[in-house]
Every structure is written in C-alpha cells, then in structure tokens.
C-alpha cells in the first residue's frame with residue numbers, strides 16, 4: 001500500500017489527453033520524492049469506446065458513465081481532469097467548480113471570451129476550489145533553465161522575445177477535417193485557442209502581458225475532406241503571428257507569439273527565445289536536449305554556447321541525468337505540480353513552477369480576442385491588464 005497521499009480523480013473526456021493523464025499515473029513511480037499520488041476512480045465519456053479504454057486498462061476505475069453529472073455528485077472524487085472539445089468547456093467547467101471539485105482543465109478555458117468569463121465567475125464564487133489550466137511544455141528542463149535565467153535578471157536590457165508552438169500535419173490538404181478545424185466546436189480563435197496557451201504560458205508567468213497586439217492570421221487550406229467523400233469548408237485560422245509590445249516597470253521590448261498548424265516540418269515544436277544586451281537564450285523541443293546561450297559583454301566575441309541539458313526536472317525523477325526528456329515527461333511533471341499544489345498549497349509546493357492559472361488563461365483570451373479584432377480592422381489593438 002502506497003504511503004503517498006492519494007487524490008481521487010474523475011476524468012471527463014477520455015480522448016487523446018484523458019489517456020495521457022492515465023498514462024502519467026501509470027508511471028508515477030518515476031517521481032522520486034513526491035508524497036502525493038493521483039488515482040482515477042471514475043471516468044466519463046459519451047463515446048463508450050473511449051471510456052472502455054480506461055475500464056480495460058486502469059484497474060482503479062470503479063465507475064464509467066456517459067453523464068458527467070454522475071462524477072460531480074460522487075463524494076469519492078476530490079478532483080476532475082476535464083479534456084473535452086472547446087465548445088463544452090464553459091458548461092462543464094462551471095458545473096465542476098460549482099460542485100466543489102478541484103479542476104485541472106484543458107486550454108483554452110472556454111471557446112471564447114464570454115465562455116472564459118463564465119468560468120472565472122464560477123471560480124470567484126468558489127474560492128476553496130483549486131483550478132488550473134493544462135500547459136506542460138514549460139516543464140522541459142531547457143525551458144525551466146531559461147525561466148531561471150530570466151528570474152535572475154541575466155539578460156540585461158531585453159531586446160526581443162520570440163515564443164511559439166508549431167505543428168505541420170495540416171500541410172496535407174487531404175487530412176480529414178476534425179473538431180479542431182470547426183469554428184462552432186474549436187472556436188473562432190482557431191490555432192490560437194488550440195496552441196496559444198502553450199506559447200504564452202512562460203511570457204505571462206514572467207509578467208510580460210503585452211500592451212498591444214497586431215495580428216497576422218492566415219487560413220491557408222480553406223476546405224478539407226470530411227471522411228465521407230466530400231469537401232467541406234475549413235474556416236479556422238491555420239496560423240497566427242502576433243506582434244506585441246511589452247512594457248514592464250524596467251523593460252520595454254517587442255514580443256512575437258507564433259502559433260501555427262502549418263509550419264512545414266514541425267511536428268510539435270515549442271520554442272522560447274529571449275534576446276538581451278547581456279545574455280541571450282534559445283530553447284526548442286525540436287532539439288529537446290539542447291539549450292543555447294550567449295553571454296555578452298562589451299568588446300567580447302558573440303558566440304552561442306550549446307549544451308546538452310541534463311535531465312533535471314522540476315520534480316526529481318528516477319531517470320538518469322544523461323537521458324532525454326520528452327513530451328510524456330512534461331505531462332508527468334505538470335501533473336506532479338498540480339497534485340503538489342492541491343496537497344500543499346502554492347506556498348508549500350516543493351518547487352516554485354506551478355501550473356498555469358485561470359488568470360493567465362484569462363490573459364490569453366484578452367490577447368486572442370484582440371488579435372481577432374486586429375485582423376478584422378487591420379490595426380493595432382491596445383490591451384489593459
């Protein structure tokens with residue numbers, strides 16, 4: 001019997017991401033020191049096949065249902081992971097929070113600004129419920145190192161920040177449409193709603209909420225097969241480049257946030273580049289071990305140093321320091337952070353990088369809503385924090 005404190009979870013939405021959570025729990029023994037442990041006791045998905053994947057593979061699952069209200073009324077569930085299409089976020093997240101269950105919800109936390117406002121109202125009415133937004137990629141060791149350098153003030157005057165998340169499978173015009181390409185289910189934000197929280201998580205955590213945004217949005221492939229031999233409209237934005245200006249107490253710099261579904265050659269590339277007068281750093285999950293940095297002082301050469309970062313994660317693991325860190329490791333680390341915060345509170349966490357907050361999710365909605373306006377009006381839109 002495990003001595004770790006157990007947190008009983010219900011999963012709503014047993015698709016791609018719901019399964020990633022189950023898999024992370026399956027290798028919870030990777031975490032060397034954590035004193036908490038999530039256990040999935042119940043799952044909900046109207047798609048019986050998706051739910052059956054859990055009952056077949058996850059022995060702790062006692063309850064399988066197609067109605068998420070069953071999980072909300074279950075007194076043996078402490079917290080919910082909700083990973084459903086964006087058009088369902090507001091209704092289901094609000095019900096979860098009002099039922100007093102802690103929530104790790106998937107981004108974008110509502111299909112649009114109005115939906116996000118509803119979620120935030122429920123959070124305000126239930127201050128004892130912990131609500132966090134999923135975003136795992138900043139847990140890569142290279143990303144955590146850049147965050148540390150930023151917090152140490154290593155960069156001098158920041159020249160520019162460049163962050164993004166790029167996919168490429170939509171380059172194939174014959175790829176069938178799915179809900180992530182449909183405005184009524186994915187939302188008008190298109191690729192920004194799907195990928196934007198990932199790109200913005202670290203900049204927002206660093207306090208770099210932009211004071212304005214000008215957007216370049218592209219819909220490159222305007223129709224796709226629907227799997228029934230027909231072509232149907234594909235109206236969502238494929239790519240978005242957001243040119244922003246950031247002003248903090250002591251810094252003023254441009255920031256480019258790029259989210260692309262059609263970035264040829266990029267399978268799942270998350271990157272963060274910070275350029276400064278005294279130090280610059282670049283990290284991309286495309287080369288997950290490599291972290292580039294360039295220290296500079298007047299008259300000295302400008303040379304990039306590229307190091308293989310050791311496998312040093314936020315939460316210590318049994319994996320040896322020379323082994324590569326990957327996507328599923330970042331998911332495991334995010335879950336460790338959520339469970340740590342749930343068990344010990346933010347102040348009592350064993351490391352400082354907590355999961356993305358509802359406030360950060362709300363900031364992404366402000367930015368994406370402004371980006372849509374910028375595209376419509378071909379103008380720069382001011383933002384207020």
Ligand SMILES: NC(=O)c1ccc[n+]([C@@H]2O[C@H](COP(=O)([O-])OP(=O)(O)OC[C@H]3O[C@@H](n4cnc5c(N)ncnc54)[C@H](O)[C@@H]3O)[C@@H](O)[C@H]2O)c1
Nearest residue numbers: 012013014015016017044045046047050083084106107134
């Ligand atoms: N953090 C990440 O890296 C990441 C990656 C992909 C997707 N996502 C996010 O995760 C969420 C889900 O995406 P996905 O890729 O897992 O989608 P998916 O389509 O694979 O899974 C969604 C599941 O929700 C189920 N569902 C639909 N209506 C439901 C309801 N009323 N009650 C319960 N379940 C219901 C569907 O049957 C499906 O099984 C989205 O918000 C998406 O943006 C996050």
